[in-house]
Amino acid sequence: MSLLQVSDASRHYGATPALVGVALSLRPGEKVALIGPSGSGKTTLLRLLGLQEKPSSGSVTTLETDLATASADVLREARSRIGMLPQDLGLVPNLRVIQNIILGRSGTRNLLRTCRDLLFPSKSDRAEIFAILERLAIAEKMYDRADSLSGGQQQRVALARSLFQGAEILLADEPLSAVDPARGRDVLKLLTSLSDEDGLSLIVSLHQVELAREFFPRVIGLKAGRVVFDGSPSDEEIASLYSTDQ
Amino acid sequence: MTGARWRMFFGRKWLFVLLVLVFGWTLTKLGTQVVNLSEAADPWAASGRFFSAAFSPSLSDENPSLPAITTPFLERTASDLLRTLRYALIAMSLAIPAGVFLGLFASEQWLPNNGLRPFLNALRWLLRLGLSLVRAIHELIWALLFLAAVGDSPLTACLALALPASAILGKVFSELIDEQSRSAQKVIVASGGSGAQGFLGGIFPAALPDMISYALYRFECSLRASATLGFIGIETIGLGIRRSFENTYYSEVWTQLYLLIALVVIVEALGNLVRKRLRIGKPRQKSGVAMTEPTLRRTAPKDHLVRSLGLAAAVLVMASWSFGDRLLPRGNESQQAERLSRFFAQLTPDPVAPDRPVPTWAERREAWDAGSGDLLPWLHDLWESPGIAALTNTVAMSVAAIILASALAFFLIPWGARTLARSQPLGLEMVTGKLRSLVGGVVRAFFILTRAVPEYLYAFLLVGILGPSAWPLVLALALHNVGILGRLWGEVIENRDPRQARQILGMGGSRLQAFIGALTPLSLNRFLLFFFYRWESCLREATVLGMLGVSSLGYFISLRRSFLQYDQIIFFALLGAGAIIAGDIISDLLRKRLRT
Numbered sequence: 001m002s003l004l005q006v007s008d009a010s011r012h013y014g015a016t017p018a019l020v021g022v023a024l025s026l027r028p029g030e031k032v033a034l035i036g037p038s039g040s041g042k043t044t045l046l047r048l049l050g051l052q053e054k055p056s057s058g059s060v061t062t063l064e065t066d067l068a069t070a071s072a073d074v075l076r077e078a079r080s081r082i083g084m085l086p087q088d089l090g091l092v093p094n095l096r097v098i099q100n101i102i103l104g105r106s107g108t109r110n111l112l113r114t115c116r117d118l119l120f121p122s123k124s125d126r127a128e129i130f131a132i133l134e135r136l137a138i139a140e141k142m143y144d145r146a147d148s149l150s151g152g153q154q155q156r157v158a159l160a161r162s163l164f165q166g167a168e169i170l171l172a173d174e175p176l177s178a179v180d181p182a183r184g185r186d187v188l189k190l191l192t193s194l195s196d197e198d199g200l201s202l203i204v205s206l207h208q209v210e211l212a213r214e215f216f217p218r219v220i221g222l223k224a225g226r227v228v229f230d231g232s233p234s235d236e237e238i239a240s241l242y243s244t245d246q
Numbered sequence: 247m248t249g250a251r252w253r254m255f256f257g258r259k260w261l262f263v264l265l266v267l268v269f270g271w272t273l274t275k276l277g278t279q280v281v282n283l284s285e286a287a288d289p290w291a292a293s294g295r296f297f298s299a300a301f302s303p304s305l306s307d308e309n310p311s312l313p314a315i316t317t318p319f320l321e322r323t324a325s326d327l328l329r330t331l332r333y334a335l336i337a338m339s340l341a342i343p344a345g346v347f348l349g350l351f352a353s354e355q356w357l358p359n360n361g362l363r364p365f366l367n368a369l370r371w372l373l374r375l376g377l378s379l380v381r382a383i384h385e386l387i388w389a390l391l392f393l394a395a396v397g398d399s400p401l402t403a404c405l406a407l408a409l410p411a412s413a414i415l416g417k418v419f420s421e422l423i424d425e426q427s428r429s430a431q432k433v434i435v436a437s438g439g440s441g442a443q444g445f446l447g448g449i450f451p452a453a454l455p456d457m458i459s460y461a462l463y464r465f466e467c468s469l470r471a472s473a474t475l476g477f478i479g480i481e482t483i484g485l486g487i488r489r490s491f492e493n494t495y496y497s498e499v500w501t502q503l504y505l506l507i508a509l510v511v512i513v514e515a516l517g518n519l520v521r522k523r524l525r526i527g528k529p530r531q532k533s534g535v536a537m538t539e540p541t542l543r544r545t546a547p548k549d550h551l552v553r554s555l556g557l558a559a560a561v562l563v564m565a566s567w568s569f570g571d572r573l574l575p576r577g578n579e580s581q582q583a584e585r586l587s588r589f590f591a592q593l594t595p596d597p598v599a600p601d602r603p604v605p606t607w608a609e610r611r612e613a614w615d616a617g618s619g620d621l622l623p624w625l626h627d628l629w630e631s632p633g634i635a636a637l638t639n640t641v642a643m644s645v646a647a648i649i650l651a652s653a654l655a656f657f658l659i660p661w662g663a664r665t666l667a668r669s670q671p672l673g674l675e676m677v678t679g680k681l682r683s684l685v686g687g688v689v690r691a692f693f694i695l696t697r698a699v700p701e702y703l704y705a706f707l708l709v710g711i712l713g714p715s716a717w718p719l720v721l722a723l724a725l726h727n728v729g730i731l732g733r734l735w736g737e738v739i740e741n742r743d744p745r746q747a748r749q750i751l752g753m754g755g756s757r758l759q760a761f762i763g764a765l766t767p768l769s770l771n772r773f774l775l776f777f778f779y780r781w782e783s784c785l786r787e788a789t790v791l792g793m794l795g796v797s798s799l800g801y802f803i804s805l806r807r808s809f810l811q812y813d814q815i816i817f818f819a820l821l822g823a824g825a826i827i828a829g830d831i832i833s834d835l836l837r838k839r840l841r842t
Contacts, residue, residue, distance in 0.1 A: 050436055052436055076438045077438065079437055079438035080437055081438075084437060086429060086432070086433060088429045089429070090429040090433035092447070092448060092452050094451065094455055094524075094527065095451050095452075096546070100430075103430075103434055103439070103443075103447040103448070106434045107437045107439050111443055111446065114443045114446055114447055118451070127539060130539040130542075142539070142543075143542050143545075143547070145527040145547075148529060158433075
């Protein structure tokens with residue numbers, strides 16, 4: 001059974017093609033790096049996989065759900081199992097860490113419960129969040145304001161939000177852009193170890209080719225919206241990915 | 247206008263010339279007579295007596311022949327002041343929830359992404375226009391209308407304050423909501439949350455500190471407006487000041503002024519404190535505590551000061567609702583109904599108004615059929631005289647006032663800005679400067695005091711001293727706005743990139759040279775932004791200042807009130823509102839232009 005299935009998907013913004021004829025599938029627990037030059041369609045692909053937007057043609061099915069045909073309830077249920085780690089992290093700066101994390105379960109809770117979560121989080125939620133933060137080594141920040149944390153710590157808060165959400169797939173958009181270059185390796189180590197321990201499927205877009213090859217058994221190369229390679233690329237394939245000739 | 251031509255038009259050297267020319271135009275409209283007293287009166291002696299009383303504020307009644315049963319002055323003043331506060335608190339407790347509700351619907355947040363969007367967006371703009379209209383009508387005019395419609399009661403005052411406050415809060419809240427980053431909301435929706443959850447978790451908390459900040463400022467304004475309502479007979483501190491002044495008990499006036507200023511300054515200071523705390527949040531104090539969830543929770547950084555102030559505000563609001571004079575108007579239901587229906591009859595434009603004060607529907611119908619043809623000529627006549635002239639005078643007053651206020655504020659800023667008024671301006675050691683920080687403190691205190699007193703109160707006192715002419719009103723507007731511009735512009739200067747200015751100081755230049763040569767050119771756009779923002783509020787205030795007896799919209803409003811011609815009052819109020827909305831749009835457009 002495949003976790004997600006993309007067949008011949010294209011996406012245009014007006015006349016500009018962002019993705020052209022992409023096909024791929026993913027098994028549960030797989031770790032995939034998306035590499036390619038800026039504007040090659042990495043973010044668009046992540047948005048399609050995350051059921052954020054529909055392909056202009058072709059189909060995308062994530063967790064057996066197709067945005068084009070799903071009912072609101074089915075879509076909500078599927079989305080509640082997809083974790084998103086956007087480039088800007090999507091944290092509310094003046095909320096506490098715990099409040100930011102507890103919002104991760106909005107997909108399975110109603111509006112009233114969200115109000116309660118923000119004001120009076122339940123004991124079991126608190127214990128669960130504390131355990132997740134301990135695992136990410138920032139437990140002492142649990143009740144601090146998000147904007148008082150460093151960039152790397154904020155990223156771990158965003159990650160904790162997806163873990164608390166109970167995501168089965170994590171879609172991370174250039175997670176290394178938010179941290180010090182020297183810490184990039186630590187971030188990938190953390191992400192891949194979470195994937196190994198929890199069976200979380202991981203799709204990470206990256207600029208750093210070497211790190212992608214080091215941490216991810218499967219690397220997908222995108223160029224001008226097309227998949228150029230899918231697997232473990234050779235040096236020639238990498239070179240052609242970043243060459244300027246068409 | 248293209249960008250380049252715009253810059254030429256609004257270039258720095260032309261700006262000055264333009265302001266002088268516009269000021270010259272206001273002189274042709276308002277005349278040059280500042281003092282308008284009878285031949286026998288000596289303005290110097292009168293103002294001398296008034297200002298010398300400032301040094302001897304009175305603690306008891308100046309009138310020696312009061313009957314023994316009269317409430318003593320200080321007690322009376324204290325209850326006037328409490329009532330002023332009470333009305334402002336009740337008004338804000340109504341206006342804030344209304345503002346949040348209106349703000350949400352005036353924002354883009356709830357618009358769906360489907361075919362209905364353009365239609366609903368049009369509705370949203372209609373709502374925004376409605377909010378502008380409600381806010382454009384001044385508290386005093388709302389109070390006049392409510393007094394006529396439901397009679398004199400505390401509720402009248404509270405509603406008159408709450409209505410424009412709700413509208414402006416709604417407008418500003420909607421802008422704050424739309425300004426927030428959408429990224430947290432997007433994550434919530436992407437993980438299955440609804441749009442409402444995304445708003446509640448991702449947008450609203452982010453906008454909340456700014457919303458609280460603005461609501462605090464609005465409370466300050468309501469407090470001043472509440473004091474102003476005294477001048478049309480509602481029992482707030484303004485009424486006490488009016489009575490004391492008209493009886494020439496100047497020492498009493500000063501006591502009341504000092505108390506009002508103290509109240510407003512305290513509210514402003516507390517507001518600033520809360521604003522600062524909300525912006526940065528409180529850092530964690532203790533470290534090294536045992537790392538368990540309960541201990542972390544217990545030692546979480548909590549701002550006790552902000553919490554206790556919030557609690558105190560809640561207690562004050564509840565007390566305002568529960569204690570004090572009866573909120574609802576007196577009289578039984580049939581009297582109320584009769585008053586209301588009489589009011590609506592007075593509100594009906596004259597040509598179509600029925601003869602009897604409390605008409606039946608049939609009579610209304612008849613009057614409409616008989617007079618509807620005269621409606622347009624009636625409007626036309628009002629517009630020709632005195633409408634257009636009154637409107638022009640009102641606009642001229644607001645323009646003259648904002649130019650005067652700007653000139654004074656601009657002159658004072660280099661002496662008052664925190665970063666310059668110290669012995670180490672912008673971090674540079676200077677030889678001269680010990681006196682500077684003292685002067686700086688004095689200038690900033692002047693700004694605080696001038697903005698603490700409402701425009702209408704200044705105008706009342708100045709008209710009393712100088713006699714009824716347009717200039718006391720202009721001075722009143724200018725005085726209040728000097729304080730506000732001084733603060734806003736001062737903050738602009740303090741937040742500017744100091745490098746160029748430091749360069750000038752480092753080369754041996756003076757602070758004034760650094761201000762003129764580096765800080766002003768860097769800040770000019772921001773200065774103008776606030777200039778237009780304040781001009782628009784001057785215009786709003788100018789529409790009512792005429793009620794003190796100077797030919798402008800307010801004058802005709804108060805004149806028509808004595809004849810119970812509420813139809814004409816509405817006409818003048820709407821005329822003013824139209825100008826204010828136009829001013830609002832002009833100032834908005836210019837500010838958008840200046841921001842880029």
